[in-house]
Amino acid sequence: EDKVVQSPLSLVVHEGDTVTLNCSYEVTNFRSLLWYKQEKKAPTFLFMLTSSGIEKKSGRLSSILDKKELFSILNITATQTGDSAVYLCAVIKAAGNKLTFGGGTRVLVKP
Amino acid sequence: GAVVSQHPSRVICKSGTSVKIECRSLDFQATTMFWYRQFPKQSLMLMATSNEGSKATYEQGVEKDKFLINHASLTLSTLTVTSAHPEDSSFYICSARDIRLPYEQYFGPGTRLTVT
Numbered sequence: 001e002d003k004v005v006q007s008p009l010s011l012v013v014h015e016g017d018t019v020t021l022n023c024s025y026e027v028t029n030f031r032s033l034l035w036y037k038q039e040k041k042a043p044t045f046l047f048m049l050t051s052s053g054i055e056k057k058s059g060r061l062s063s064i065l066d067k068k069e070l071f072s073i074l075n076i077t078a079t080q081t082g083d084s085a086v087y088l089c090a091v092i093k094a095a096g097n098k099l100t101f102g103g104g105t106r107v108l109v110k111p
Numbered sequence: 112g113a114v115v116s117q118h119p120s121r122v123i124c125k126s127g128t129s130v131k132i133e134c135r136s137l138d139f140q141a142t143t144m145f146w147y148r149q150f151p152k153q154s155l156m157l158m159a160t161s162n163e164g165s166k167a168t169y170e171q172g173v174e175k176d177k178f179l180i181n182h183a184s185l186t187l188s189t190l191t192v193t194s195a196h197p198e199d200s201s202f203y204i205c206s207a208r209d210i211r212l213p214y215e216q217y218f219g220p221g222t223r224l225t226v227t
Contacts, residue, residue: 036218041220041221042204042206042218042219042220042221043155043204044218045215045217045218048215088154097143097208097216098145098157098160099145099155099157099206101154101156101157102154103153103154104154106152
């Protein structure tokens with residue numbers, strides 16, 4: 001059975017701190033891993049990672065994939081209160097296009 | 112950018128009634144749409160994959176007669192919760208796959224269903 005596990009479940013930081021979120025997976029026919037940010041409504045897309053070792057960056061967010069060790073990390077530097085959200089990772093397989101989501105990491109950034 | 116809408120955003124219904132939720136891709140064509148449900152403080156669970164012009168594929172444990180899915184056009188899929196019960200109360204989210212970008216999915220804003 002395909003598994004996507006995120007850690008930690010939740011964390012509380014102060015503005016300016018750096019956070020690192022983890023996502024490990026066990027899936028057959030892996031194609032890509034995606035990161036989403038979910039505030040009060042539906043998830044918004046952050047990154048899609050397909051190749052190992054290539055960092056993707058968007059402002060203060062960055063992410064990298066390790067296909068040998070089967071995990072990805074999402075980094076947020078200089079956190080702001082607006083970064084408070086649940087961060088979800090999901091994997092998509094080579095055949096078909098279903099997303100399998102991890103349980104999410106709830107991040108709270110305090111002023 | 113790709114926009115997916117859902118209607119209604121919030122609905123309250125009585126036990127035993129049916130509720131229809133619409134999912135539309137506004138500026139792209141979607142041959143495939145996905146329906147998820149999300150319970151409070153939990154992650155998204157895929158319910159079914161909806162393919163335009165064919166029957167939906169349901170995930171294990173999801174009753175197809177209870178959650179009716181219709182994908183009649185390249186921009187519209189509907190989910191009907193039939194004979195709703197309080198345990199069906201949840202946040203229902205659809206996503207759509209752009210026909211031109213097969214591995215990206217765009218999420219709708221979700222529908223919060225409360226069954227009393």
